[in-house]
Amino acid sequence: MATRTKKREKVVITGICGALGKLLALELHKDFDVIGVDRRPFYDRPKDIKHLRLDLRRKSAINTIKREKPNIIIHLGVLRNPRKHKGKEKAIHLNIESTSKLMALAQKIKVRKFVFLSSANLYGPSSTSSGFLTEDTPLHGANRSPEIRDLVSLDMMLQGLFWKAPNMETIILRPVHIVGPDLNNAPSRYLRQPNVPTIMGFDPVIQMIHQDDMVRAIRASLKPKLQGIYNVAGQGQAPLSRVLMFLGKRAFPVPGFIFRGALQRAFKYNLTNYPPGELDHLKYSCLVDDARTKKDMKFTAEKSMTDTLIDLLEPYPLLPVPHKR
Numbered sequence: 001m002a003t004r005t006k007k008r009e010k011v012v013i014t015g016i017c018g019a020l021g022k023l024l025a026l027e028l029h030k031d032f033d034v035i036g037v038d039r040r041p042f043y044d045r046p047k048d049i050k051h052l053r054l055d056l057r058r059k060s061a062i063n064t065i066k067r068e069k070p071n072i073i074i075h076l077g078v079l080r081n082p083r084k085h086k087g088k089e090k091a092i093h094l095n096i097e098s099t100s101k102l103m104a105l106a107q108k109i110k111v112r113k114f115v116f117l118s119s120a121n122l123y124g125p126s127s128t129s130s131g132f133l134t135e136d137t138p139l140h141g142a143n144r145s146p147e148i149r150d151l152v153s154l155d156m157m158l159q160g161l162f163w164k165a166p167n168m169e170t171i172i173l174r175p176v177h178i179v180g181p182d183l184n185n186a187p188s189r190y191l192r193q194p195n196v197p198t199i200m201g202f203d204p205v206i207q208m209i210h211q212d213d214m215v216r217a218i219r220a221s222l223k224p225k226l227q228g229i230y231n232v233a234g235q236g237q238a239p240l241s242r243v244l245m246f247l248g249k250r251a252f253p254v255p256g257f258i259f260r261g262a263l264q265r266a267f268k269y270n271l272t273n274y275p276p277g278e279l280d281h282l283k284y285s286c287l288v289d290d291a292r293t294k295k296d297m298k299f300t301a302e303k304s305m306t307d308t309l310i311d312l313l314e315p316y317p318l319l320p321v322p323h324k325r
Helices: 019-028 059-068 091-109 146-159 186-192 211-220 240-247 256-268 276-282 291-297 305-312
Strands: 010-014 033-037 050-052 072-075 113-117 169-175 177-179 195-199 208-210 228-232 250-254
Touching: 010 019, 010 059, 019 033, 019 211, 033 059, 050 059, 059 091, 072 091, 091 146, 113 146, 146 169, 146 276, 169 211, 177 186, 177 211, 186 240, 186 305, 195 240, 195 256, 195 276, 208 211, 208 305, 211 291, 228 291, 240 250, 240 305, 250 256, 256 276
Parallel strands: 010 033, 010 072, 033 050, 072 113, 113 169, 169 228, 177 208, 195 250
Antiparallel strands: none
16 A cells, blocks of 8 residues: 655745745755745745745735645744835834734634744843843833834734634744854844954853754744744853954943944944944843743754854855855
């Protein structure tokens, strides 16, 4: 008697043309039918990965995804840097509109799982926080940064799926700073500078996770019968001064009021994408507990902090496609 081949699940990845999206797609397409959604071009795309250049705010885009009948939706396509959007609408309006329509679609077609990439930054660094923060910790990151406030709104909106769609496995991942040779995000750019500005008198302890481990964590979240909020962290933590010393970088301490004032002016005139409200990450620690992730998802980061930092020293690739390891 012939053995029946198990049908591959269909996975929709929004924001697939970002570096992390490409890395995730290259990992998942071995075992899933991957459908990427992104308005940007996907250069050197593997032939078995479908790419849909859609605007999630449009009804036609949602109908196109509906026809694909996905089993899983992984939502990476959130605008986290408002300065990259050149239109008149605010980034939060774009994020809420596209995310709410994607959530409604997921409920309507009854996908098996909806995964949203949030951030541990939403907890917010604070002089009063002590120990490691669990997933039940209130999201105080919005207190100082309007940009974080917008992302908190998205996180809270996704939490509504826990009771709106109890039969759908909703996952909210809150990773620490994701860094890697293929990423051009704020943490990676900050640590690549030859002279790294710090705030005089402060030396926060930081956590990082390697891009490859983050891909593994997202894949681990696709396991059946798994839902909830999960902190995702790499191996260990270290003071910022030790990290910079290991990288061979020159720390450039600046008084806090001067740093904030200069950054506010630079941000106002579009000379930097780094929001002034996030300066607190250079003052206070924001360490998270990933025990729930290790227990439920059976995920533990493989890359040590040393290996993560060594990989960060590699030059950012000129091509928009991540190189294979």
